[in-house]
Amino acid sequence: MSLAQELHYIGPALALFVGAGVVLFADVLSGRRAPRWGLTLAALAVALAWTFVLAMDGDARGEALSGAVRVDAFSIYFAFLLVGVTLAVVLCAKRWADSIEQGAEFYGLLLISAASMVLLAQGNDLITIFVALETTSIAQFIMAGLARTDRSAEAGLKYLLTGSVAAAVLLYGFAFLFGMAGSTSLPVVAEYVASAPESGRLPLLLAFVFIIGGFGYKMALAPFHAWVPDVYQGAPSIVGSFLSVASKAAGFAVALRVFYTGLGGGDSFMAEDWAIFVAVIAGLSMIFGNTGALLQTNAKRLLGYSSVAQAGNVAVGFAAVAAGSTIGPSGVLFFLGTYAVTNLGAFIAVHVVAERLGTEEIADYAGLSRRSPALAAVLSLCLISLTGIPPTAGFIAKVYIFNAAVQTGHDWLVVLVAVAVVNTAISAFYYLRWVRTMWMDDPVEETRFQPAGAVQVVLLLSGFGVLLFGVWPGPLINAARSAAETLSIL
Amino acid sequence: MAQADALYVDYLPVLLAAIVGFVLVFSALIGSRLLAPFSQEREKGTTYECGMLPLQRASTNFGMRFYLYAILFVVFDVEAVFIFPWALSFMGIGQFAYWSMVVFIGILGLGLGYAWKKGALQWR
Numbered sequence: 001m002s003l004a005q006e007l008h009y010i011g012p013a014l015a016l017f018v019g020a021g022v023v024l025f026a027d028v029l030s031g032r033r034a035p036r037w038g039l040t041l042a043a044l045a046v047a048l049a050w051t052f053v054l055a056m057d058g059d060a061r062g063e064a065l066s067g068a069v070r071v072d073a074f075s076i077y078f079a080f081l082l083v084g085v086t087l088a089v090v091l092c093a094k095r096w097a098d099s100i101e102q103g104a105e106f107y108g109l110l111l112i113s114a115a116s117m118v119l120l121a122q123g124n125d126l127i128t129i130f131v132a133l134e135t136t137s138i139a140q141f142i143m144a145g146l147a148r149t150d151r152s153a154e155a156g157l158k159y160l161l162t163g164s165v166a167a168a169v170l171l172y173g174f175a176f177l178f179g180m181a182g183s184t185s186l187p188v189v190a191e192y193v194a195s196a197p198e199s200g201r202l203p204l205l206l207a208f209v210f211i212i213g214g215f216g217y218k219m220a221l222a223p224f225h226a227w228v229p230d231v232y233q234g235a236p237s238i239v240g241s242f243l244s245v246a247s248k249a250a251g252f253a254v255a256l257r258v259f260y261t262g263l264g265g266g267d268s269f270m271a272e273d274w275a276i277f278v279a280v281i282a283g284l285s286m287i288f289g290n291t292g293a294l295l296q297t298n299a300k301r302l303l304g305y306s307s308v309a310q311a312g313n314v315a316v317g318f319a320a321v322a323a324g325s326t327i328g329p330s331g332v333l334f335f336l337g338t339y340a341v342t343n344l345g346a347f348i349a350v351h352v353v354a355e356r357l358g359t360e361e362i363a364d365y366a367g368l369s370r371r372s373p374a375l376a377a378v379l380s381l382c383l384i385s386l387t388g389i390p391p392t393a394g395f396i397a398k399v400y401i402f403n404a405a406v407q408t409g410h411d412w413l414v415v416l417v418a419v420a421v422v423n424t425a426i427s428a429f430y431y432l433r434w435v436r437t438m439w440m441d442d443p444v445e446e447t448r449f450q451p452a453g454a455v456q457v458v459l460l461l462s463g464f465g466v467l468l469f470g471v472w473p474g475p476l477i478n479a480a481r482s483a484a485e486t487l488s489i490l
Numbered sequence: 491m492a493q494a495d496a497l498y499v500d501y502l503p504v505l506l507a508a509i510v511g512f513v514l515v516f517s518a519l520i521g522s523r524l525l526a527p528f529s530q531e532r533e534k535g536t537t538y539e540c541g542m543l544p545l546q547r548a549s550t551n552f553g554m555r556f557y558l559y560a561i562l563f564v565v566f567d568v569e570a571v572f573i574f575p576w577a578l579s580f581m582g583i584g585q586f587a588y589w590s591m592v593v594f595i596g597i598l599g600l601g602l603g604y605a606w607k608k609g610a611l612q613w614r
Binding site for chain 2 (some may be wrong): 021024025029199378
């Protein structure tokens with residue numbers, strides 16, 4: 001493969017990595033602090049990365065860096081999603097990044113984290129995947145602790161300590177796979193799994209449990225979820241929005257890749273064991289997430305628990321994948337796409353309120369509809385979508401995933417979907433209570449406020465996306481389908 | 491087919507070592523509990539039975555600077571780990587190995603330059 005081709009394939013990640021270096025060195029060389037540069041350079045790097053992603057041929061299929069990185073519709077789908085989210089976060093971060101001492105470091109870390117996530121979605125080798133996962137995690141640990149408040153420091157430290165344990169567990173799972181297959185390359189692992197003897201069942205199951213533990217941590221699945229509310233609440237809200245959307249999407253991307261390409265997906269002789277395991281985790285996530293969210297009064301903490309519950313919803317699709325559903329993978333991809341749009345909108349809205357009103361308490365959202373109607377409208381729309389009420393994207397995504405699960409014809413998956421539907425009803429309580437606070441309650445203060453121009457654009461786009469994918473999901477579903485198809489083909 | 495069986499057999503010594511380890515440790519602990527004499531004198535509770543009394547807590551604050559130096563040290567420690575095998579197989583690989591290492595050390599150098607410029611090497 002030619003050098004140009006390789007560069008083309010790793011272009012998005014490379015642009016982000018180089019961008020991070022440029023941001024950091026521009027900061028250190030410019031003598032006096034110039035946070036303005038940080039924003040411009042970071043935005044340029046992300047925009048460049050996005051152009052690289054867009055320039056990729058949707059049908060392209062190939063490997064780069066001696067097979068460590070794999071480019072196909074699947075990785076392009078996630079690269080598009082991740083870089084898009086990063087762009088939105090960069091655009092919304094200006095005010096906050098200007099207010100802290102390490103604004104340039106924030107942009108640098110954000111770009112490093114995003115670059116590693118793109119690599120994660122492209123990873124085709126256990127070592128690449130692990131290194132990318134660690135790089136993105138370490139950047140996130142620091143970002144979570146950037147705010148110089150006690151809560152932020154606590155969030156950073158908690159994230160670091162629990163994240164290290166999760167990484168060790170994941171590595172242990174990878175070691176099992178390597179020990180059995182004799183290679184870290186996913187296609188080789190897949191060959192081994194396809195012809196594995198019955199006696200390979202126990203070590204494979206162990207490997208799977210450890211790997212799901214490690215990735216489950218990133219995806220915020222119960223019982224690996226305890227860090228989520230604390231970190232989301234303590235971390236700066238703009239960092240929280242990045243974590244809750246990009247980090248989770250990257251976690252699911254890599255889990256799907258390892259599971260499908262490396263472990264043989266639903267065709268494997270152990271698929272049923274895996275499916276039951278994932279189904280239990282999905283059920284737990286939904287129950288823990290929703291019951292935890294019921295009594296929260298802090299907006300970010302509530303979104304943290306809600307994020308656990310939503311991860312449970314995606315995991316229903318994951319279980320369906322393992323149970324042999326053919327539309328399962330595209331369901332997961334579609335859900336993640338709509339979830340990114342929705343949760344990003346909600347978290348950025350919370351970020352704006354935290355910045356303008358200096359509060360994260362849901363009670364203080366009272367009368368937001370009168371103080372900033374557009375903001376309240378977008379936030380309400382996102383919350384309705386998170387609940388899963390038509391005509392929003394969240395509804396279509398849930399129907400898609402639950403349909404995939406039911407269609408497999410397994411009784412226990414039908415039970416799981418029943419659990420999910422009951423949980424949706426529970427979640428309506430806390431999401432809609434928040435909406436009610438915004439529209440029905442009287443504000444303490446009447447002063448109106450508006451987010452900055454770029455933030456408005458991001459919020460409007462997200463609100464528009466929620467509605468668009470709710471009434472016209474076709475294009476995104478098609479993209480998710482063609483992305484999912486490339487997963488199963490080696 | 492036999493590969494996975496062989497895997498278990500390979501781990502048999504680990505299992506044996508684990509069992510022997512557990513037996514040794516617990517028999518020593520239980521044995522000393524059963525056989526050793528115990529006295530409840532006040533001196534038994536001090537940190538050093540014979541010697542100076544401790545003046546303060548052992549865990550004290552120390553400067554964050556040490557932490558920075560430790561990190562920078564680890565960077566170059568790891569670099570050494572990579573350079574030794576590289577130097578051994580250098581002749582066999584040639585040009586490619588040379589440029590790979592140049593890039594690697596270049597990136598590390600950039601990192602050091604960044605830390606230097608940031609003032610991380612200054613003892614304040």
